[in-house]
Amino acid sequence: MPRPRILIIGPSHPFRGGIAAYSTLLYDTLRKRTAVDFFGYRRQFWKWLYPGRSQLEPGRVNMARKGIEYCLDTYNPFSWLRAGRRARDYDAVVLPWWVVFWVPFYALFLWASRGGAVRVLLCHNVQDHETGLLTRLGARFIFNRADAFVVQSEAEAARLRAVLSHPHPVAVHGHPSYAFYNSGEWTREAAREHLGLDRRDRVALFFGYVRGYKGVDVLLRAMGRLKSDNVPLRLLVVGEIWKDDPVYRQLADELGLGDRVEFVDRYVGIEEIEPYFKAADVSVLPYRSATGSGVLQLAFGMGTPVVASDLPAFSEAMTDGREGLLVPPGDEVALAAALRRVFGDNLLPAMRVELAALPPDASWEALADKLEALIAEARATR
Secondary structure (H helix, E strand, C coil), rough: CCCCEEEEEEECCCCCHHHHCCCHHHHHHCCCCEEEEEEEEEEEECCHCCCCCEEECCCCCCCCCCCCCEECCCCEEEHHHHHHHHHHHCCEEEEEEHHHHHHHHHHHHHHCCCCCCEEEEEECCCCCCCHHHHHHHHHHHHCCCCCCCEECCHHHHHHHHHCCEEEECCCCCCCCCHHHHCCCCCCCHHHHHCCCHHHHEEEEEEEEEEEEHCHHHHHHHHHHHHHCCCCCCCEEEEECCCHHHHHHHHHHHHCCCCHHEEEECCCCCCHHHHHHHHHHHEECCCCCCCCCHHHHHHHHHHHHCCEEEHHHHHHHHCCEEEEEEEEECCHHHHHHHHHHHHHHHCCHHHHHHHHHCCCHHHHHHHHHHHHHHHHHHHHHCC
C-alpha cells in the first residue's frame, strides 16, 4: 500500500515554544519517508490575548525549514478556508491541538476540507490547563469534526473518548525525545562556569513557562524544608513568568531562600537550553496537572535525571527509581524528601546510565509509524 500524502498544519520558526518545535521535528521525520507539505502560520496568537512577552524565537539559532508555506493568518479567516480547500488533495492532514483559541480557525479549516483528507488532531492537551465551560464546549465542537486523534497518554485518551459523540481511531504515543537539542558540546563543568554556578553545588532546575498549574510554589516550599540540610542545594527557575511574578519572588523571600534560588524570568531560546540542563544535577517537574511534557523529554534528551509529579503524563514515560523519582502532585513534603533522597542516596549516577540506555520507543520514527497506521485505519473506516 503506498504511503499517504500528508499535510501538516501548525507553527514553526520564527515562532517559539514546544508546539513549533514538535511540529517542525515531525515534519523533518515524515519527509524522509513520504510526501509531506507544511502550511505554517504567518501570524499566530492575537497580541491582546497572548500573556507572554513575545511569540518569536530569540537568538541566532533557528529551526527554519525549506518547503514550509506560511499561508495561514489568524487575522485573515479566508486564509483558513483556502487552506482547507487545498487540503482536500491530500490523504491526511495533521493539526496540533493545545488551546481553545484555535476553535474558530479550525472550524473554518475543517468545514472547507470536509469530504477530502483524513483530519488528524495531534492533541498536546485534550483540555486547556486553565479550563472552563466555554473551553470544554469549544474543544468538544472541534473534536467531533475530526476523523482521528493522537494523544500523549492513556489518561488523555480516556478524557478524549468521553467527549466524542461517536468512536474514532485514537493512537497513544508519548512525547518523543528532544535529544535534538543535545549537541554534546557542553560539559557539566563548562556549563556551570558559563552560568556562574559553583561546581560544588547541587543544582535543581525548573525549566519552562512558569504557570500556576506547574507547581513552582510547591517546589519553593520544598526548598524551604531543605534549608537546614547540609547539602548546598540551589534552584534555578528558568522560564518566563506569565502571571503572578511577585508571588514567587515574595514566597522565596518569605521562606528565607536567599541566594539558594535564582529566577531567570525570560524565554530561553534554543541556543541557551543545553547549558542549563548540563549544569543541573536534576530537573524538577512539580506539576499539579500535566497532559504531556516537552520539558521531560528535554531532560531525557540531555541525560538529566528528573523528579516529577506522579501524573500519567510522567508515570507513563518513566519508571520510578530508574530515570528519576515520582512524587504525589502538590505535596511539598514528599518533593523535599525526593530531592533529599536523590542527593543523599547518590542515585544520580545510576539514573544517568538508565537515561543513556532509553529504548527507541520514544523516537520520532516510532511516532511517524503510529501516525501512518492511524491514517490507514481512519481511511479504511470512513
